[in-house]
Structure formats: structure tokens, C-alpha cells
Amino acid sequence: MTSVERSVVQTFAQPAVDKTVLRVADLTTGFRQDRSTVDVVRGVSFELKAGRTLVLLGESGCGKSVTARSVMRLHPDRAVISGSIALGDQELLTLSPRSMVQLRGQQIALVPQDPAGALSPLRKIGSQLSEVLRVHEVVSGRQARAERGLDLLSRVGISDPRRVAHAYAHELSGGMRQRVAIAIAIACDPAVLIADEPTTALDVTVQAQILDLFEDLQDRLGMATLLVTHDVGVAERMADEIAVMYAGRIVETGPAETVLGSPRHPYTAALLRALPAPGVARGELIPISGQPSAPAERPSGCPFRTRCSFVHDACSTYEPALLHTDVETYAACDLVHPQERVAS
Secondary structure (H helix, E strand, O other), X not given: XXXXXXXXXXXXXXXXXXOEEEEEEEEEEEEEEOOEEEEEEEEEEEEEEOOOEEXXXXXXOOOHHHHHHHHHOOOOOOEXXXXXXXXXXXXXXXXXXXXHHHHEOOOEEEEOOOHHHHOOOOOOHHHHHHHHHHHOOOOOOHHHHHHHHHHHHHHOOOXXXXXXXXXXHHHOOHHHHHHHHHHHHOOOOOOEEEEEOOOOOOOHHHHHHXXXXXXXXXXXXXXEEEEEEOOHHHHHHHOOEEEEXXXXXXXXXXXXXXXXXXXXXXXXXXXXXXXXXXXXXXXXXXXXXXOOOOHHHOOXXXXXXXXXXXXXXXXXXXXXXXXXXXXXXXXXXXXXOHHHHHHO
8 A cells, every 4th residue: 555545544534514525427337248348337426425415216226236336346356447436535446456445444334235244144243343443453452442342332222232242143133233234334433434225124113213323323423425225215314415326327316305306307206106105095106117127238318218108209319418407406318408409
């Protein structure tokens, strides 16, 4: 690790609320298959600000988790990543693998979708917390690390941290394992927290508790949060800004209340029509027809056109750019920007 990289890893301070912490620009992630590369994420751009939550929203297979893992640089060697991922003034795509190992957990941390798979089944929880603190040199001395681990478990709402510290992952409930995963993620007070579908496997009551925990931790630690979810209700609850993804692209983005209250892209509107709501019978919900196309089988033009109720001739001729709408959002749709088609 160079002296410059070491400085970034060790001294990156927690920024003031609303300050941009992470900038992603024109991110494209593809995977080599035989002699070709299939792009799963295509030209994605967004910013994360301290103390605020950006939600990546969309169905499974739209590229949300691939985007999150690209930011962490956790893909296998066959992945091809281009664009820019900047933490402060440091470009992460040019960091060495060793420097990224040091940076992960310390400045950017991940809360995985499946904590049972992320936690070691052979080591007690306290030992796993202590290892994170040791590797990143947060606390010196075995006893000090053990005490810090107990404090972290308490911080994430575990009422009996000593019992949990001496337990194995399989001895804990799903909600408790998720709290442990969050404790590990915040162990180094990271500037950026990425949560990949963190409540998918939890029942409704535990899900609400975990979301409460994320809100509390963000208030206390001032982290910038990227939350990946397919659940519109979670997005509505947690988001300051929303980026709706489809077919590897962001198709609508802006303040959460505007995106959800006045959607301009047909895909966003379709997601909202399928959302259960008080007073709406389940039989009256309108599901989105069909399934998202596989990355290697995307149709020409707008990739949503094969499922869209407003499809027309122009939709097959070009893929719309993400442009400003009549409200404070951006959308990629010919219905919103027919002048783009005329100009081209």
C-alpha cells in the first residue's frame, strides 16, 4: 500500500451531514462469458451523502446487488468494471486489491442479505468481532477488543451481549444474526454503509426493528447509506433519495417523496400499482406482466417496452437517456422526453 493509499484508509474522517461522500459515475459492470462480455450494470451514476439514504429499488435481476458489490469491488476476476467510484478524492477502481481489503470494513462496509452465510459457523460471535477490530487496528489488546465487541453488540440493540458473544451463528435467530452482521459492519465507524436486501428473510416485526436500527445508527454515526431493496414499502420508509433500476440502468431517480408520489417512468408507476395498500383488495392489485429479460437477451430500444402498458413505435428504435422531468426527478422514457427522439 502506498503512503497516499494508507492515508486515505487510516485518516478519512466522518464528513458533515449532507456532504457527498461517494460518487459513482458511468459505472458499467460486465462478466466475461466465453469470448464475449455481458454488461449487467450499464452507465449507472449516483452520489451518497453523509447522514442520508439512497435506495436502489427494483425487481430481482435488475442489477441492484451487482451495483452494490461493484462499489465494494467484490466481484470475481471475470468481472469487467469501468467508470468511476470515488470515495472523497480517492478513485477506488485504481486501488490495489490489498488496499481495497483494508478499505472495506474501515471506510465502506457491507451488510449482506444472508448473514448466516456471511458469519463463520466455526467461530463464536465475539471472536469474529474481535478479528475485524484487530485486522483494522481499531483497538489494541485482546481484552480491549472483547469489550469493544460487547459495546458494538449493545449498540445494535442486543440486550444480552455477553451471551451472544459466546454463541455460534447457528444458535441465534435470523434477526439476531442480522444485528450481529450490522455490528460487524459498523465496527470501524465507516463513512459508507451498503445494505443489500437486509430484511428480505425476516418476518414483518423483526424487519421493522432492523429498519429502526438502521435509522438510529445513521442518526448517531452520520453514515451515508446505500440500501438495496425490491420492497417499495422499505423504500418508502427509509429513502431520502430513490434510484429505480431496470435492466441494469437507473430509469428514474430523485427525492423519495417525488419519485413515489409523482412517478414519471412507467416501470416506477407499475411497481407502485402492485404495492399492497390499506383499503385495496389483494385481487385489485395490478402485477407487472412478464419477467425482466436476461442481460444477454435484452430487446432493442427501451428494455421495458415488452412489459409496458404505454409502449409505442418509438420505444423499439432507441433507449432513452436519463433526463430531467417536469418535477424534481430524472426519468428515461420516450413519453417524458419525446423531443430527444425528434432531436436525434
